[in-house]
Amino acid sequence: MRPTFVVTAVLFLLGIGVAQAADPTQLGETAGFLLGNAHRCGVPTERVGRAGKVIHDLIVAASYDRTEEAAADSRFVEIFMASAFPDHEGSFIPPCSAVIAQFERLEQHHRQSGMD
Numbered sequence: 402m403r404p405t406f407v408v409t410a411v412l413f414l415l416g417i418g419v420a421q422a423a424d425p426t427q428l429g430e431t432a433g434f435l436l437g438n439a440h441r442c443g444v445p446t447e448r449v450g451r452a453g454k455v456i457h458d459l460i461v462a463a464s465y466d467r468t469e470e471a472a473a474d475s476r477f478v479e480i481f482m483a484s485a486f487p488d489h490e491g492s493f494i495p496p497c498s499a500v501i502a503q504f505e506r507l508e509q510h511h512r513q514s515g516m517d
Contacts, residue, residue: 424463425459425460425463425464425469425470425472425473426469426472426473426476428456428459428460428463428473429456429460429472429473429474429475429476429477429480430476430477430480432452432453432456432459432477433476433477433478433479433480433481433484434480434481434484435484435500435503435504435507436449436452436453436456436481436484436504437480437481437482437483437484437485438484438485438494438495438497438500439452439500439501439504440481440484440485441484441485441486441487441494441497441500442497442500442501443497444501444504448504448508452504452507452508452511453477453481455507455511456477457474457477460473460474460477
């Protein structure tokens with residue numbers, strides 16, 4: 402399967418428009434939000450870690466160079482930490498049922514694409 406198709410499909414599942422599919426920083430931010438909240442909601446660490454590796458591979462594929470990749474990875478970590486450990490003052494905290502449903506969609510797509 403071509404990396405561009407996989408990136409576009411995952412971005413679609415994460416709610417990012419196709420027009421922004423080449424933006425690795427936005428991918429990092431969106432994935433950090435989803436995976437951080439998945440961690441907060443009790444999704445096992447091994448599942449979150451596997452999804453994080455998939456996201457990192459997608460960031461690498463979508464990045465033009467190492468600088469862009471590093472910026473996207475940095476935003477992923479920043480958003481992940483803020484989502485996994487919210488300060489509860491002004492933080493958007495989505496319900497765990499919605500987070501887990503989206504996380505499971507990401508995992509399902511990954512399995513269906515044959516990238517396990």
